[in-house]
Amino acid sequence: MAMVPLPGLAEMVEMISRERNLPRHVVTDALREALLKGYERYRKTIQRDVVFAEDHFRNFDVELDVEAGGFRVLATKAIVEQVQNPDHEISLYDVQQDYPEAEVGWEVTDDVTPQQAEFGRMAAIQTKQVLAQKLRDQQRRLIQEEFRDLEKTVLQARVLRTERQTVIMSVSSGFGQPEVEAELPKKEQLASDRYTPNAVMKVYLKKVYEGSRRGPQLLVSRADAGLVVNLFANEVPEIEEDIVRIVAVAREANPPSRNVGPRTKIAVDTVERDVDPVGACIGARGSRIQAVVAELRNEKIDVIRWSPDPATYIANALSPAKVVEVRLVDPEIQQAHVLVNSDQLSLAIGKEGQNVRLAARLTGWKIDIKEVESYRAALEEAQAQGLPYPFITPAALERFQRRAERAALGLEDEEYEEKRRLEEEELAGDDRLEEDWADEEEDFDYDAEFDIAQPKG
Known part of the structure; x- marks a missing residue:
């Protein structure tokens, strides 16, 4: 049968490929799917009294000839003696008119292209409606495939516009690939950033959306702790070489109070005895850490040394405050009392509690900051009453008594x-x-x- 003509098909494929940054074969695949959907709609329109199963047209396909500017509809049918379903079966007698050697059970491809002019007009209209959606689906799948392996990494981004407090940015996977849109929601933004059109900054690719979600397929962040980790990894060769490792990070990019600025604490360690992991992250004259701080709009960053000893780790985490003693009063629930001199008390706690709050998140311990002299007086009083430490809660006292009983019983x-x-x-x-x-x-x-x-x- 003759093809259904599609004038200007080659030019249309080329234009869509260029405008949407899609490979040519992706455009033709989408066009084939759209034409097949147009055929299905045509059949359902002219056969309104027929109820088609959802997968009725599973054996149909479209043969698209871009250069000739047309297409045909084909159906793969099983050869049978007596036809029950003309869309899925063809009689042995009919096939043997052209292929005498054919047998029952074989499959053949049958040209089922409608010859009515009405089909050509309807197919063209419906194809335009379906093609746009198919192209969006194809573009979405390509983005998902392209960026899936880049999740949890840093990308260069450029601000395009703002929509309802969400910043729309363009990012690229690199290697000469075209830019695609990503969304930066309000909660992932930094208050110190200025999201003016064409502003360039680094973002953390937090998530690649799966499925048929509308809008940008990429979720990026400026507030996630992962951004800090990746920025240090890019600036510190020892991290890339696995000589220095980032053990933990706690970030407060958007503090609950405007009176407090953003701050991050990062704990590092090394497998090499002669390497100072903190010094490696700071760099000569602070060059490495300053590059990270500049990218984060002067966010305060504390790099501290990780330790397997919880008391040492907690003391380090409270930097820059100087700690006198760390008492692990209840290891079962990871609770510690940290003793500092009176002149270090406010520094250890931090403005509106930010320093101790981040230290607790970094170490995983509940930290109570106490002034050393008053604590020791309270400790003497508690021990005189048979208590293990001061400020003990009833639940903690019960745990202490159970541990003591267990030890006594061996x-x-x-x-x-x-x-x-x-x-x-x-x-x-x-x-x-x-x-x-x-x-x-x-x-x-x-x-x-x-x-x-x-x-x-």
Whole structure:
């Protein structure tokens, strides 16, 4: 059968490919899908009394000839003796007119292109409607494939516009690839940034959206702690070479109060004894850390040395405050009392509690800052009362008593917990027995003179 003509097809494919930054084969694939959808709609329009199954047209395809400027509709059909479903089957007799060697069970491709002029007009209209969506879907899939491996990395971004407090930016995966749009929501922005059109900055690719989501497919951030980690990795060769490693990071890019500026604490360690990990991150005369600070609009950054010893780690995390002593008062719930001199108290706590708050997030410990002299006085008073440390809560006291009992009995944790479970079950059994006796007593009257219980009734 003759092809359905599509005048200017080659020029249209070339134009769409160029304008949407899509490979030519992606455009033609989308066009084939759109034409097939147009054929399905045509069939459903002329056969309104027929209920088609959802996958009825699964064996149909479109043969597109870009150079000739036209297309045909083809269907793969099974050869049968007697046709029950003309869209999926073809008779052996009909096939053998052209292919005498054909047999039942074989499959053939049948040209089912409608010859009516109405189909050509309808296909052209419906194809335009479907093609735009198909191209968006293809573009979305390409973006997802291109950027999926770049999640959790830093990209160069350029501000395009602002839509309802969300900044729309353009980013590129590099290697000469075209730019695509990404969204920077309000909560991922920095208050110190100025998002004017064409402003250039580095962003953290937080997420590549999957599925058929409308709008930008990329979520980027300026406030995520991952941005700081990646910026240091780019500035410090020792991190890239795995000589220095970033163990933990705590960031408050947008503090709850306007009176407090953004701040980050980052804990680093090294596998080399002769390498100073903190010095490596700071760089000669602060050159490396200043590059990171400049990118983050002068955000305050504390680089501290990680330690496997919790007390040392906590003391380091409270930098720049000088710590006198760290007491791990309740390791079970990771609670520590940190003692500092009076002149270091406000520095350790930080403005509106920011320093201790970040230190707690960095280390994973609950940190209480105490002035050393007043704490030691409170400690003496607590120990005189048999308490392990001052300011103890009832729940903490119960844990302390259980640990003391376990140590006195010389039991392992599991043995001690099993003992407590059995004791609780025994106690619960005694309580039930007392309740049973009480119920039985209610069923008797007592003779006061002889103190003899008589059954009621």
